[in-house]
Amino acid sequence: MPASSGLSARNAASPDAGPPLGTASDPNAPIAPRDGGPDCDRCENRRWVLDAHGELKPCPKCGVAQRWRMDALRAFSSRSELSTQQTLFNFKTSFAGAEIESLGNCLEAAQDFAESPDGRWLVIWGTRGNGKSHLCAAVDNHLQAAGTPSLFVTMSDLLASLKEAFDLQSNTEQETYSGRLRQFKTAPVLILDDLGAESSSAFSQGIVFEILDYRYRNRLATMIVTNVPLNAFDPRVASRMQDSSFCTVIENTAPDFRARPVAER
Ligand SMILES: Nc1ncnc2c1ncn2[C@@H]1O[C@H](COP(=O)(O)OP(=O)(O)OP(=O)(O)O)[C@@H](O)[C@H]1O
Ligand SMILES: [Mg+2]
Ligand SMILES: [Zn+2]
Known part of the structure; x- marks a missing residue:
């Protein structure tokens, strides 16, 4: 029962999360939400449940869990000082x-995705320096502001994070290799920057396929940005991107922003 397991787990594992839940007469009785969040029949407002392995998990049902999920994902994010300044509003199209038509099309596609990412993939590809990472950051910022758990990560940070976990061989949920890999596979929205820039090692290719195949099969919202044309990808990955029933592929043909005279920017 999630209710009773959530109680004992929270009391044991979150000493700073407030006084023990429940009452002296019935420790498993539902409690009133104390955090201003919604009533939740899944976790009885405890916001935590135990999974089948006896591990404490944020309740997947109630809204407060979303916040915690966002915080957990943030640990793996490539967000930076610069990326937090990059928005859909300061992305220029002229x-x-x-007017540069291609930039307008990319911005529109990014706006659509940011408004309703559920069950959709968006792939933007193009040459260096023409705003692809800016759009990734902008979508991430938009989703975070809307309270949607999204994970913006560069392919190189993703691989470095997995390699680090592999080397550490640590055993807390967030630190294990499989725990990290699961975050990338199951993030409600994954924004993957610079796919294709990674090495073509069997390890990298295997990871890319495992993550994207999982997300494809589960129709999980995914934005991918790359310098590589579709036909140069692993055919298994390219094939999934070509499923136009839920994936939009768009080319950014604009020139390198970094090469523009500063006065023009
Ligand atoms: N249309 C734009 N409007 C405003 N700023 C832009 C635009 N395009 C690019 N920039 C800025 O130019 C810089 C380079 O852009 P960005 O990093 O998004 O390029 P990129 O396409 O990801 O390049 P790369 O392929 O090398 O990773 C960033 O500081 C970004 O904010
Ligand atoms: Mg980039
Ligand atoms: Zn709940």
């Missing part, structure tokens, strides 16, 4: 008075 320079020196001339």
Whole structure:
């Protein structure tokens, strides 16, 4: 029973989360939400449940759990000082008075995805420096502000994180290799920057396929940004991206922003 298991687990594992739950007469009785969140019949407002392995998990049902999920995902994020400044509003689509159609199309696709990411994939590919990472960060910032748990991560940070866990061989849930891999596979929204820039080692290719195949099969919202044209990807990955029933692929043909005169930016 999630209710009773959630109680004992929380009392044992979260000493700083407030006084023990329940009452002296019935320690498993539902409690009133004390955090301003919604009533939840799954966790009886404890916000935590025990999974089949006896591990404490944020309750998957109630809204407060979303917040905690966001915090957990943030530990793996590539968010930076710069990325928090990059928004859908400061992404320019015209320079020196001339509209660049491709940038308008990319911005529109990113806006659509950010508004309703559920069950959709968005792939943007193009040359260096033309705003792809900016759009990743902008979508992530939009989703975070809306309270949607999203994970913005570069392919190199993702692989480094997995390799680190592999080397550490540690055994807390967040630190295990499989725990980290699960975060990337199951994040409600994954924003993967610079796919294809990783090495072509069997390890990297295997990870990419495992994550994307899982997300494809479970129709989990995914934004992918890359310098690599679709036909240069692992055919198994390219095939999934070509499923136009839920994946939008868009080319960014704009030139390198970094090469623009500062006065034009
Ligand atoms: N259309 C744009 N409007 C405003 N800023 C932009 C635009 N395009 C690029 N920039 C800025 O230019 C810099 C480089 O852009 P960004 O990092 O998004 O390029 P990229 O396509 O991801 O490049 P790379 O392929 O090398 O990773 C960033 O500081 C970004 O904010
Ligand atoms: Mg980039
Ligand atoms: Zn709940």
